[in-house]
Amino acid sequence: MLRTTAGLTAALLLAWTGSASAADTVRLPAPTGPHQVGVTTLHLVDRDRPDPWPDARGRARELMATVFYPAHDVRGYPVAPQMTPKAAETFGWLDVTAAHPELPKSGVDWAATKTHSHVGAPASPVRRPVLLYSPGAADPRTINTTLAEDLASRGYVVVSFDHPGETSEVEFPDGRVRIIALPADPRTHPEIFRAMIDTRIADTRFVLDQLEVLARGQNPDAAGRALPRNLSRALDLRRIGMYGHSAGGTTAAQSMYDDRRLDAAVNLEGYLDHGTAQPGQPGELLPVARDGVDRPLLLYGTDGYRDARYDSSWAAMLAHGGCTMKRVVTNATHWVFTDFAAMAPQFQAAGLMTAADRVKLVGAIEPSRSVPHVRGAVAAFFDRHLR
Template sequence: MLRRTTILAAALLLATGGIAHAEPTTLRLPTPTGPHRLGTTMLHLVDRDRTDPWNGTARELMVTVFYPASTVRGYPVAPQLTPAAAAVFKGLDPVYLHPELPDEGVDWAATATHSHTGAPAQPIPRPVLLYSPGGADPRTIGTGLAEELASHGNVVVTIDHPGETSEVEFPGGRVRTIDVPGDPRTDPELFRTMLDTRVADTRFVLDRLVDLAAGRNPDAEARALPENLGRALDLRRVGAYGHSAGGATVAEALHEDRRIDAAVNMEGYLDYLPEQPGQEGELLPVARDGVDRPLLLLGTDGFRDERFERTWAAMLAHRGCTRREQLDNATHWVFTDYGAQAPQLQDAGLMSAEDRAKLVGAIDPAESVPAIRDHVRTFFARHLPR
């Protein structure tokens, strides 16, 4: 038996030019816990009244809609990343993404969602939740939480902010990568422009959902929409949640747009960058003035600095409608799909324990995934009642 195994191994080495290539790892998304099967579709939205600050054209966005489906039979399961998006995502400069992620060994295009492309929506008006991702992260890295919320009876709309997102694929296979002329994390003017653009993007998406609920098709190419999608939107109940820069985005959008009834900020700073090093940044209007609708500040014990504590304390000082909750043994990107996928990478030998801890913390996904889901789901269930 040993001789036979040795011969087979030698044959494999000869067939591969002396190197035995392992199959790339396929990552999994956590299964949604709600009672509803899910449909999904993408919309290409163009704001011809607004100039994109990064490339000078009309501002265009891509969004994904997740919703309870009336049937999924015959409708294919959507991938987390399309092949074109996955190819770009894999090859991007880690300075703008995460140096903890492996350069090789992952088939980023192979991860399946639990949502079925184009499935008809249940014709029942449901709360609408908008999602804004962190800086440089694509909307697709928030798929797991979006599916969880949709499976419990919400319509979830995840938004990309092109130009400062790692990759955005538009109809026809066109992929746009990061083209911000600098680093918004260190340039005060770029950061302000980025945040203002994100808030405007969020409000524009809400405008287009109003069109969709009224029976109009907001897609720039007028592509066919899933049956009953517009009827599934109850725009009297709108929430927004976001991570990092997306958390700041939805908090400020809550302050600026009264159509948004409640928001969850997952570890977003609530100020602009200071003009000079060593100074304190100007508080965002939401933290300066407060807000009269519910805002949840959801953080971890592993993401802390003076700026973070100062801006969240300013928000909490207004009392009343804002509260803070914390996840322990975790850090910043645990709120994204990496919270479930980084441990898979570690188990596959593609990520060290140290890098996993830097990215999401040492917390077990069996604890972090349900905890985050419960925080966000119960918050919206309480403040956007059915």
């Protein structure tokens, strides 16, 4: 969950004093499926819904989404960076300073990391199951590239989207970079957490609507930017799943409860209640935990991230039995479900991160175990329920 208060916004006032020198380029694990991966971005504007957060109040809600998909041919199409230069610059002083203090304060070129996905490559013209991804509070969608790419390489179309206003940074096609603007800490202000989750669910519903536009052969991008060839033919909207990390896991579970278009969901260690003014203490259960759900839900957690809120809301969800199941990654903690699982050990090996900070962020588990564990469990769950 979000670690700081509107203190993330206040971090803008801090001077960035990190060194300009960069460590060896951080590498993301290669996808393991049989397909090459293509990638594109969509700028989506919901003109019927005003943005709820203070920095954009009254303006139309706008989102950025990244679409990963099995490619027909990647020759001649460049490999995408994990982050754009502007997003990387903002991440390097805002997210590192305020959201993830365990990360190196200097010595990392956040813009240098490459993905394994090829920008604009034509999609394979075969209908594929679709997966949505919602990131944790404060985290950008780009910090779960590893899992998204792997799922795409296994034959899914993965649509990863931010929730602007509560994400450390979101860059739009015109060069604007929007930073976090929550008015208070959702851990201690249940009304903010409720507004955040309600906004995320509305974002999810809008993304699903726009995928229907895309599947009809139309272009949902706000500026009508060119789409990769065959992309609309790659979507099978009869088979849709969603996964999310932390607040994104909360979003995935509750969105499936609310929207029958979602057939299965994975909650990567997100609370299933609204919390209270006392951090970590249980609050009112979300409807999905109160009532249960009639479609498959995987609760996927770690042995290193526990509090009363987590224990009670997950226990309530599991008490319904039926379609809900649980898995645990051992010797791990909360951000092992993100790209940090592979990146933190590289920072430690380069002398940029202490062992204690690495364990605090992702646990002591080696990436050779954690990355295949998470990839395999999520893929197996969706293979079982969407294939």
